[in-house]
Amino acid sequence: MFRTALRTVLAHKARLLMTVLAVMLGVAFVSGTLVFTNTVSEAFQKSSAKGFDQVDVAIQPKTRKSTGDTLGKKPELTQPLLDKAAEVQGADSAIGVVGGFTAIADKDGKLIGGGFRTQGGNYWGTKDIRYPLVSGHAPKGAGQVLIDSKTAERAGYKVGDTVRISIDGPVLKPEITGIFTTDDGNVAAGGSLALFDTATAQRLFGKTGVYDEIDVKAAPGTSQVALRDALDKALPKDVASTITGEKLADDQAAQITDATSSLRTSLLVFAGIALFVGTFIIANTFTMLVAQRTKELALLRAVGASRRQVTRSVLIEAFVVGAVAAVTGLLAGIGVGAGLRALLGSFGDSVPDGPLVISPSTVLAAFAVGIVITMLAAYLPARRAAKIPPVAAMSSVHAKATTKSLVVRNTIGSLFAAAGIATVLYATTLNSTDGQAPMGLGAVLLIIGVFVLTPLLSRPLIAAAAPLLRVFGIAGKLARQNSVRNPRRTAATASALMIGLTLITGLTVMAGSLQIAIDKMAASSIKADYVVTMANGNPLSPDVDRKLRSADGVTTTSALRFASSRIDGETEYVMGVNGATFTDLTDLTVDSGSMKIGGAQIVVDEDTAKSRDWHTGSRLTASFEAGHKQQLTVAGIYRSTAMMRGIILDNATLSAHASHPSDLQVMVKMSDGATASAKSALEKALGDNPAIQVQDKKDISNGISQSVTLMLNILYGLLAMAVIVAVLGVINTLAMSVFERSQEIGMLRAIGLDRGGIKRMVRLESLVISLFGGVLGIGLGVFFGWAAGRLVGTQISTYQLVLPWGRMAVFLLLAGLVGVLAALWPARRAARLNMLTAIKSQ
Incomplete structure (x- = not known):
């Protein structure tokens, strides 16, 4: 055997x-x-x-244990703490580390290392074995910097060149005094690293006199664990923690x-x-x-x-x-x-x-x-x-399949399909997080149910194509009869194509609906012409807002500043704005009171007000990060949007309680609206900074949709594999059909059907099977796209279902093209059968 x-x-x-x-x-x-x-x-x-x-033990600031601990003074790693760590028995040396986002521009002004976080830090001096110098000398003062050798090679920089750098907004133009090598993972992966002297780094990163981390090197013969234990005994437990x-x-x-x-x-x-x-x-x-x-x-x-x-x-x-x-x-x-x-x-x-x-x-x-x-x-x-x-x-x-077996199959398929539909509909009543698992389970059950029912569905759906097939005469009639002759095999072939098109259609429906929702979201809540942000999402320096206010053509600005506070024993995040200009830059619906923001007056979105039982005129006490308290009064309640929500107060009030104020974005209104010259003027006012992006409403929408489009294209590419496999399935099915009907094809040839008619019959059969799978796939894809959209709608209020009729028509045409291409070899094989040999084959 x-x-x-x-x-x-x-x-x-x-x-x-x-x-x-x-x-x-x-x-x-x-x-x-x-x-x-x-x-x-x-x-x-x-x-x-x-x-x-080069790190045996790292000393880090003590982590807060609860949300309430985020208020008040945070533990800091100071110079006396570093000196104390260096004197612990078993320690050979200690280095204070400070760093943060640092954008480096190439000679064309473009950001280097955009794929990964571009970092900056401090250089400890010639004893800093973390960053061996290849050429040049250590930096001194704000006008000097070191850059890593890979960045220097990519951008063509050398010692003595001036480089444009941005930390949180303003552009710096220090001189490159040295180039170093490093094993830093971000640099190895395409990022960049700039190093300043310690005092300059602390000032630039807003950490004057303190460090992010202290790295301690063990003396010869001292293990990492022994050094860690010694440091734990010597350092204050409420300030620092250690890790090997x-x-x-x-x-x-x-x-x-x-x-x-x-x-x-x-x-x-x-x-x-x-x-x-x-x-x-x-x-x-x-x-x-x-x-x-x-x-x-x-x-x-x-x-x-x-x-x-x-x-x-x-x-x-x-x-x-x-x-x-x-x-x-x-x-x-x-x-x-x-x-x-x-x-x-x-x-x-x-x-x-x-x-x-x-x-x-x-x-x-x-x-x-x-x-x-x-x-x-x-x-x-x-x-x-x-x-x-x-x-x-x-x-x-x-x-042949018995009637009993068909009844059992159809009953099982109906139960699976009904369970799948019910589960999907139930998932649409939940929020986006809780509904994901039921949605996935329902989709699987429904696809299995439809697959099991496909032989039952094939006869009426394929019969609907009969009027079109009559145009092709006897070849069309035979193609329709052949496609339903073995419904189980036809169903299995159509199901392969159905699954691929279900996923592709569902993703397309979701992507198109999301694009419309993003456009509405970008335009529904802001009247500003431009929004200025850091390219990597980091906070902006307050200097950015000051520079924009003095730029040509700017009439109104408002920086959006976030901070943590504690109100009535619960943590709340508040958003600071320019209260005098906020209503000129936004378009929010007020349910009660007014949008009067300034001093102790705040506005609150309806969801927050409802959950905290606040109303217009409510008084509350907020505790801020620096430990200060402020009495606040609710002046109005507004409807939240995807871009504006929560507690809003005046920046002047918020900044008085912030140790290191920084802005997430700045909204700008221009005298002539959003024009190419206006955008150029803003970019020039900011020093053509590669780390800062100036976006109008269309740019914001495109920026979000680009990631959606990129992901969609990747998914299309991945799902194309399933479609290719489905094409092979159609070829196999047709080859099987030709083999089983060899005698019949021989008889058709003998009574006058020419080779062209045989080819046409096989091609039309393939076309019908493919279109049958395409119709099922597109129908299921629309249903899943609608259901998934209901989940997305719980997070994006502007979401609504938009059916991409044009793309769905293209998908159906592609399904037909799959059928035509898949039939080329089987049709040629059927037409070349010797009629006498075929008649005697069975």
């Missing part, structure tokens, strides 16, 4: 090749995803571990693993979809092969082979096919992993140098997926073949 199975595999090379391709695509995606994520994770982990080589360098490296490695695991999960989901679709093709292929060998298997049964041996013979074929697909898929997956790494770099996100990581688990996963999926898909055809009585098989009497 083993030799028989091997001969059978080699006897049907063309059809088995399509099965190998279907399985190989899924295996390649799975193994490529594992190679890519393992490579990225290990590269970052090794890079981060190098960054902690090994623990820091392990924690960062864990964070990197967590970050890559989410990416891995997302990619594996789409690999699973491709495999799920491929399962239909494998089952169809083996059904076709078994059908071709019905008499052969019956003869084996007649000469003594048992049902188990027949089943085992087919499963051995599946094992061989799966093993070949696993090997080729693994090799292709290694290429996919390398390609994804290069693709990441093309988006501006570099990865630290390192080899591709092909772990044993990746190899095992590839073989498990390839072999197990193939054998599972082949089991039912094998079992069905073994059940056919030898006499019936040799007489070409094939068992």
Whole structure:
């Protein structure tokens, strides 16, 4: 039986090749995803571990235990604390570290290292072994800076050049006094690092006299744990906490693993979809092969082979096919992993140098997926073949599906579909967080239900195409009859295409609706012409607002400033604005009172007011970060929007209680509105700063939608794999149909149907099956898009369902094109059949 199975595999090379391709695509995606994520994770982990080589123990500010502890004076690492740490027994040296976001512009004024956080910090001097100097000398004062060697190489900088740098808004133009090397993970991954002398760094980063961290190097013979214990005894417990360098490296490695695991999960989901679709093709292929060998298997049964041996013979074929697909898929997956790494770099996100990581688990996963999926898909055809009585098989009497089996199938499908619809509808009544799991479960149940019901749905839906097929004469009539002759096989083929189009349509509906919602959100709450922010989302310096107020053409500005406060025992975040100009820059609906903001008068959004039982005229006491208290009065209650919500008070009031005030954004109104010259004037007033972006309403909308569009395009690319697999399925189904109807095709040729008519018949059959799958997929996609939109609507008030009729029409046309292309080879094969040989074939 083993030799028989091997001969059978080699006897049907063309059809088995399509099965190998279907399985190989899924295996390649799975193994490529594992190679890519393992490579990225290990590269970052090794890079981060190098960054902690010179840190035996790190001293950090004590972490607050509760939300209420965020108010009042925060623990600080001061110079006396550093001196004390350096004198602890077992300590060789101690370095104070301070840093933050630092944008470096290249010679064309563009931001360097935009893919990762671009950082700045302090240089401790010639004893700072963290950053060995390659050339030049240490910086002194605000007019000098060091930059890392990779940044210098990329931008073409050298010692003595002037570089444009921004910390939180204003542009600095220090001289490059030196270039250093570093193992810092961000730099290795495409970021940049600028170093100032310690006093300058503390001043620029708003941390005068204090440090973010103190790194202590152990003396020879002292372990990290022993040094940590000694520091714990010597340092005040309410101010500082300690952690070993090994623990820091392990924690960062864990964070990197967590970050890559989410990416891995997302990619594996789409690999699973491709495999799920491929399962239909494998089952169809083996059904076709078994059908071709019905008499052969019956003869084996007649000469003594048992049902188990027949089943085992087919499963051995599946094992061989799966093993070949696993090997080729693994090799292709290694290429996919390398390609994804290069693709990441093309988006501006570099990865630290390192080899591709092909772990044993990746190899095992590839073989498990390839072999197990193939054998599972082949089991039912094998079992069905073994059940056919030898006499019936040799007489070409094939068992048809009984009425009872169809009733059972339709009942099960209806129950699954009903349960799926009910679960999805229930999920739409929940919020976006609680509704995700029920929504996913309902989608799976509904897709399974529709798949099971597809044979039942195929007859009426395909019958609806009869008037169009009549135009093609007898070929069209035969195509319609052939497409419903074996509804189970037709349904399995259409379902493969249906799943891909369901996901593509659902994503498109969501993306189009989100774009409209984003446009409305950007325009509904602000009247300002421009919004100025940091490119990386960091706070702006208050100097930015002052510079904008004096810029040409500016009539009104308001900085948006956030701070933490404690009101009636609960923590509340408040937003500071320019109370005198706020109503000129925003468009908010007031439910009661007025938008009069200034002094002790505040306005509150309706949700906050309702939850705290506040109303116009309510008085409350707020405690701020610096420990100060302020009596406030609610002047009005407004309706919140996606961009404006919470407690709003005047910046003058808020700034009096903030230790280091900073702005998240500045709204600007121009005398001539939003024009190209107005935007240029604002950028020039800010020194053409690469770290600051000046956006009008359209820019804000485009900025948000770009990420949506990019993600959508990536998902389209991933789902294209499922569609490719579905194409192979259509080819297999048509090839099976041609084989089963060889005698019939021969008779049609004999009574006058020419080769062109045969080709037309097969192509129309393929077109009908593909369009049937396309209609089901688009219908389900619209339903899922609507349901998912209901969840999104709980977070974005401007969201509303928008159906992309144009794109859906394109998807349906593409489904038809899939059918036409998939029919090329089977139609040609059917037309070339010798009519006499075909008539005698059965």
